[in-house]
Amino acid sequence: xxxxxxxxxxxxxxxCNGCVTACKQENDVPWGVNRRRVVTLNDGQPxxxxxxxxxxHCSDAPCAAVCPVDCFYHTEEGVVLxxxxxxxxxxxxxxxxxxxxxxxxxxxxxGVRGKMDKCTxxxxxxxxxxxxxxxxxxxxxxxxxGKLPACAEMCSTKALLGGxxxxxxxxxxxxxxxxxxxxxxSGPPWGWDTAYxxxxxxxxxxxxxxxxxxxxSGGKS
Amino acid sequence: MKWLxxxxxATAVALGLTGCGDRPQVVQYKQGTYQGKPDTPPYQNPPYxxxxxxxxxxxxxxxxxxxxxxxxx
Numbered sequence: 001x002x003x004x005x006x007x008x009x010x011x012x013x014x015x016c017n018g019c020v021t022a023c024k025q026e027n028d029v030p031w032g033v034n035r036r037r038v039v040t041l042n043d044g045q046p047x048x049x050x051x052x053x054x055x056x057h058c059s060d061a062p063c064a065a066v067c068p069v070d071c072f073y074h075t076e077e078g079v080v081l082x083x084x085x086x087x088x089x090x091x092x093x094x095x096x097x098x099x100x101x102x103x104x105x106x107x108x109x110x111g112v113r114g115k116m117d118k119c120t121x122x123x124x125x126x127x128x129x130x131x132x133x134x135x136x137x138x139x140x141x142x143x144x145x146g147k148l149p150a151c152a153e154m155c156s157t158k159a160l161l162g163g164x165x166x167x168x169x170x171x172x173x174x175x176x177x178x179x180x181x182x183x184x185x186s187g188p189p190w191g192w193d194t195a196y197x198x199x200x201x202x203x204x205x206x207x208x209x210x211x212x213x214x215x216x217s218g219g220k221s
Numbered sequence: 222m223k224w225l226x227x228x229x230x231a232t233a234v235a236l237g238l239t240g241c242g243d244r245p246q247v248v249q250y251k252q253g254t255y256q257g258k259p260d261t262p263p264y265q266n267p268p269y270x271x272x273x274x275x276x277x278x279x280x281x282x283x284x285x286x287x288x289x290x291x292x293x294x
Binding site for chain 1 (some may be wrong): 249253254255256257258259260261263264265266268269274276278281283284285286287288289290
């Protein structure tokens with residue numbers, strides 16, 4: 001069974017915000033809510049990078065762990081979804097999420113929060129698949145149509161990959177080895193050192209040690 | 222020194238058997254105490270009508286569209 005994941009290739013992201021626009025258009029996301037956004041790291045400095053961030057559909061999701069009304073669930077495919085009928089808009093999930101994925105529509109004057117809204121991996125919610133109620137609450141259910149999330153499929157440079165974790169890992173691995181084979185003078189993929197420690201050579205597939213971009217010193221979204 | 226060989230064998234067997242304790246590390250999602258409405262799998266309704274294999278094939282094909290090395294060659 002597939003384990004649905006997103007992967008953003010920072011070497012390719014050109015910060016066009018096409019993924020953000022595709023998401024908003026596909027799911028009819030209300031004004032003020034961004035299920036996906038592009039974050040610039042080291043803005044204006046050498047080694048500037050941009051990555052597209054949304055819910056990462058964590059295997060052990062902290063949002064689900066802190067939810068006081070237990071409105072989160074994992075689908076068989078590993079997509080983290082929630083039931084808006086249960087959500088009380090407390091905002092705990094927002095504080096727990098390391099990616100800032102949960103969003104709250106703010107209507108009214110005194111910061112009154114609505115029910116939480118987040119990326120659904122274009123998998124809708126617990127309403128009947130493809131129903132109007134599902135679309136209104138959660139957006140379009142592309143997964144039930146055999147499609148992948150609109151953001152990933154729309155990405156012009158294919159920086160943002162979405163789908164079964166094993167498949168997109170293979171695609172990304174092939175890219176990285178091709179870059180290394182071409183002798184492209186680039187360091188290890190952005191984030192590699194953070195995830196796996198200083199690069200020596202991962203099974204002989206990574207380019208040799210090269211100075212990785214400086215750690216993020218802040219970002220704008 | 223006669224005891225050295227059996228000791229070495231016993232150690233090797235003990236070390237070898239430690240591999241038997243390795244458990245499959247496949248994520249099993251626990252639903253915890255989810256209180257909301259049950260959801261249906263994405264392949265449950267038309268056009269797949271419960272045909273999980275067809276849905277997975279469609280997903281795999283779709284995912285490979287993101288690999289331009291396959292698209293261009």
